[in-house]
Amino acid sequence: MSIQSQIVAEFAITYSRFLDAEGHLTQELPESLNNPELLRKLYEYMVLNRTFDAKAIALQRTGKMGTYPSSGGQEAIGVGVGAAMKEGDVLVPYYRDHGAHLIRGGKIEEIYLLWGGDERGSDFEHLKQDFPVAVPIASQSLHAVGVAKAIQYRKQSRAVVTFIGDGGTSEGDFYEALNLAGVWKLPVLFIINNNFWAISVPLSEQTFCKTLAQKGIAAGVSGEQVDGNDVLAVNYATEQALKRIREGHGPHIIEALTYRMCDHTTADDARRYQPAEEVEVHKKEDPILRLRTYLVSQNLWDEEQEKALYARVKQKIEQAVHNYESIPDQPPTAIFDYLYATLPHDLIEQRDILLANLGAHHE
Amino acid sequence: MSEITLVEAVTQALAYELAHDENVIVFGEDVGANGGVFRATEGLQKKFGLDRVLDTPLAESMIVGMAVGMAAEGLKPVAEIQFLGFIYPAMDQIISHASRLRNRTRGRLSCPMVIRTPYGCGIHAPEHHSESTESMLAHIPGLRVVIPSSPTRAYGLLLAAMRDPDPVIFLEPTRIYRKIKQEVPDNGVALPLDRCFLLKEGTDVTLVSWGAMLTETMAAAQNLEAQNISCEVIDVATIKPLDIDSIIQSVEKTGRCVIIHEAAKTCGVGAEIAAQLAEKALMSLRAPIQRVTGFDTIVPLYKMEHLYLPSVQRVENAIHEVMAFE
Numbered sequence: 001m002s003i004q005s006q007i008v009a010e011f012a013i014t015y016s017r018f019l020d021a022e023g024h025l026t027q028e029l030p031e032s033l034n035n036p037e038l039l040r041k042l043y044e045y046m047v048l049n050r051t052f053d054a055k056a057i058a059l060q061r062t063g064k065m066g067t068y069p070s071s072g073g074q075e076a077i078g079v080g081v082g083a084a085m086k087e088g089d090v091l092v093p094y095y096r097d098h099g100a101h102l103i104r105g106g107k108i109e110e111i112y113l114l115w116g117g118d119e120r121g122s123d124f125e126h127l128k129q130d131f132p133v134a135v136p137i138a139s140q141s142l143h144a145v146g147v148a149k150a151i152q153y154r155k156q157s158r159a160v161v162t163f164i165g166d167g168g169t170s171e172g173d174f175y176e177a178l179n180l181a182g183v184w185k186l187p188v189l190f191i192i193n194n195n196f197w198a199i200s201v202p203l204s205e206q207t208f209c210k211t212l213a214q215k216g217i218a219a220g221v222s223g224e225q226v227d228g229n230d231v232l233a234v235n236y237a238t239e240q241a242l243k244r245i246r247e248g249h250g251p252h253i254i255e256a257l258t259y260r261m262c263d264h265t266t267a268d269d270a271r272r273y274q275p276a277e278e279v280e281v282h283k284k285e286d287p288i289l290r291l292r293t294y295l296v297s298q299n300l301w302d303e304e305q306e307k308a309l310y311a312r313v314k315q316k317i318e319q320a321v322h323n324y325e326s327i328p329d330q331p332p333t334a335i336f337d338y339l340y341a342t343l344p345h346d347l348i349e350q351r352d353i354l355l356a357n358l359g360a361h362h363e
Numbered sequence: 364m365s366e367i368t369l370v371e372a373v374t375q376a377l378a379y380e381l382a383h384d385e386n387v388i389v390f391g392e393d394v395g396a397n398g399g400v401f402r403a404t405e406g407l408q409k410k411f412g413l414d415r416v417l418d419t420p421l422a423e424s425m426i427v428g429m430a431v432g433m434a435a436e437g438l439k440p441v442a443e444i445q446f447l448g449f450i451y452p453a454m455d456q457i458i459s460h461a462s463r464l465r466n467r468t469r470g471r472l473s474c475p476m477v478i479r480t481p482y483g484c485g486i487h488a489p490e491h492h493s494e495s496t497e498s499m500l501a502h503i504p505g506l507r508v509v510i511p512s513s514p515t516r517a518y519g520l521l522l523a524a525m526r527d528p529d530p531v532i533f534l535e536p537t538r539i540y541r542k543i544k545q546e547v548p549d550n551g552v553a554l555p556l557d558r559c560f561l562l563k564e565g566t567d568v569t570l571v572s573w574g575a576m577l578t579e580t581m582a583a584a585q586n587l588e589a590q591n592i593s594c595e596v597i598d599v600a601t602i603k604p605l606d607i608d609s610i611i612q613s614v615e616k617t618g619r620c621v622i623i624h625e626a627a628k629t630c631g632v633g634a635e636i637a638a639q640l641a642e643k644a645l646m647s648l649r650a651p652i653q654r655v656t657g658f659d660t661i662v663p664l665y666k667m668e669h670l671y672l673p674s675v676q677r678v679e680n681a682i683h684e685v686m687a688f689e
C-alpha cells in the first residue's frame with residue numbers, strides 16, 4: 001500500500017564564486033566588485049594577514065610569543081567579510097579571522113599582545129564594541145545573538161557578524177544561537193570558516209551534512225556556500241547578506257569553503273593527520289595568488305606595486321612587533337584590577353598579600 | 364500598606380527597575396504571558412510590553428550567552444533560569460564569559476547582568492528542583508552571589524543586583540517564596556551588596572546562615588532563649604564576596620559559632636566561613652566551629668527530603684554542643 005504525501009517544504013543551498021583557482025573570472029563581476037580600489041585593498045590586506053601571521057609563528061618559535069592559531073591559507077574569509085562590514089557593526093570572532101580585525105582597523109600588535117599572554121590585546125583601541133577572541137568553541141555564537149538583540153531593541157541599523165569553524169558547528173551553542181536568531185529575526189550573519197579540519201578531525205568525521213550552511217535551515221535561517229578562497233565571492237556574499245539583514249530580513253549563514261594550510265596552532269603538527277597529497281591539491285587554490293593573477297590580467301596590478309606593497313607591509317609589521325615588544329609590563333595588581341568595577345574588600349586583602357610577597361621577593 | 368511575599372517582592376523590584384531604567388530587559392522561559400512558573404514576573408509583560416519582558420526559546424546556555432552579548436552592548440539583562448538545577452548547561456557561559464568579559468578586555472566590555480533562579484528544597488517537585496549548589500557559583504571569580512531571606516531583603520537586594528555593574532547570581536529560596544509576609548515599601552531603595560545582616564543580637568553563640576535555612580536557624584535561636592542561651596543570628600545574604608568582618612566581629616563577642624546551610628557539607632560555603640574564622644579569629648573561639656548542613660548525598664526526592672534538610676533540632680543540638688564545650 002502506498003501512502004499519499006506531499007512535499008510541504010523544500011530547501012536548497014547554492015554555491016558561488018567569481019574567480020577560479022587559476023584567477024579566471026567564472027562570471028561577470030557585480031557592480032560592487034567593479035571597483036579596482038576595493039580589489040587592491042582586499043589584496044593588500046590578504047598579504048598583510050599572511051605576512052603578519054608568518055611573523056606571529058616566528059615570534060612563537062623564538063620564544064617571544066605563546067601558542068598562536070594561524071589563519072594561513074584562509075585569509076580571503078576574514079578579509080572579505082571584514083571589508084563588507086561597516087564601522088558601527090560588531091564583530092564577534094573566534095580565533096582564525098584576524099583578517100577581519102585588521103581590515104576593520106584593528107591593530108596588529110593587539111593580536112601579538114593577546115597571544116603573547118597579555119590581556120591588553122583585547123582592549124582594542126578602535127573597535128570598542130567588537131568582541132575579544134573566544135577560545136571556547138561556539139560560545140561566541142550566543143554573544144552575537146545577544147548583541148543583535150540589543151541592536152534590534154534599540155532599532156538601530158547595525159549588524160553583527162560572527163565567525164565559527166567547521167568543528168564549532170557541532171556544538172549546541174551554535175544551534176541554540178541559530179534557533180534564536182531565526183525566531184527573533186535578529187540582525188546577525190554567521191560566517192562558517194569550513195577549512196575541513198577541527199584540529200585533527202576531518203569534516204567527514206564531524207558531520208553527515210552535505211553542507212554546513214544547511215544547518216540553519218532547521219532554524220529557518222537561510223544559508224549559502226561560497227568559495228572561501230575567492231575573496232571576491234566572500235566579500236560580495238557578505239555585502240549582500242548585510243544589506244538584507246539591515247533591511248530587517250533576519251539572519252543568514254555564509255559557509256566559506258577553504259582548507260587549513262597551517263597547523264591548528266603552533267602547538268600542533270598537522271603533518272600527523274593532513275595527507276600530504278591533499279595539502280598539495282589545496283596549495284593550488286591559494287586565495288592570494290589567484291587574486292593577484294586576476295589583478296595583473298586586468299592591468300590593475302604590476303611588479304612595482306607588488307614590491308611597494310611588500311615593503312609597506314614589512315614596515316607595518318616591524319613597527320607592530322616593535323610596539324608589542326616595547327610595551328611596559330602590566331603592573332602585578334592588574335590581575336585583580338579588572339575583576340569587578342570596584343574591587344570587593346576580600347580581594348583587596350588578597351591583592352595586598354600579592355604585593356607584600358613581591359616586596360619580600362625583591363629584597 | 365499590604366504585606367507581600369518574597370516572590371511578590373521580587374516582582375515589585377523587577378517592576379520598579381523596568382519602570383526606571385529602559386535598559387533593563389527581563390527574559391527567560393515562561394516569564395511572559397505565564398508570569399514565570401513561580402509567578403515572579405506576573406503581569407510584567409502586560410505592563411511593560413513584549414520588548415521589555417520576553418519569553419525565550421528553551422535553552423539555558425542561550426539565555427545566559429545572549430545576556431552576555433546584550434550586557435556588552437549596554438543593556439541590563441535580567442535573566443531567569445527556571446530552577447538552579449537547570450543552570451548547568453549555562454555554566455560554560457557563566458564561568459567562561461559572563462564572569463570574565465571585564466577582565467578579558469581590561470574593562471573595555473563588561474557584563475552588568477542578573478541571573479535570577481529559584482533554588483532549594485521544600486516544594487514537592489521532581490528531581491533537579493531542590494538542590495543548593497550555591498558554592499559552585501561562589502567559587503567563580505568575577506561573580507557576585509546573593510541570596511535573600513525575606514521579602515524586604517529580596518526587594519532591596521534585587522534592586523542592588525540590577526544596579527550593580529557586574530554579573531550577579533540571585534538565588535531565590537523557593538521554600539520561603541510564600542512563607543513570610545512583610546510590608547515592603549516600593550520606594551526603589553536598594554540594600555547594600557557584599558554585606559551581612561544582623562537578624563538578632565545575642566551574646567553566647569553566633570549562628571550564621573542564609574536563605575531559607577534562616578527559618579530553622581531563627582526557630583532554634585528562639586527556642587534556646589527559654590533555656591537562657593542567647594543566640595546572635597547573621598544573615599550572610601551575599602555569599603560572594605563574603606563579608607567575613609561582620610561574622611568575625613560577632614564571633615569575637617560570642618566566642619562560639621554554628622554555621623547552618625542547606626547545601627551539602629563538603630566544600631560548602633560553611634567550609635569557607637569556618638576556614639576564615641580559623642585564620643582570623645581562632646583566639647576568640649571558645650569552642651570548635653560547628654556546621655549543620657545538608658548531607659553529602661544526592662538531595663532525595665521529596666518523601667525523604669526532611670531527612671536531608673537540617674532540622675531545628677539539629678541546629679539546637681549543635682548549639683548545645685558548642686555551649687557544652689570546655
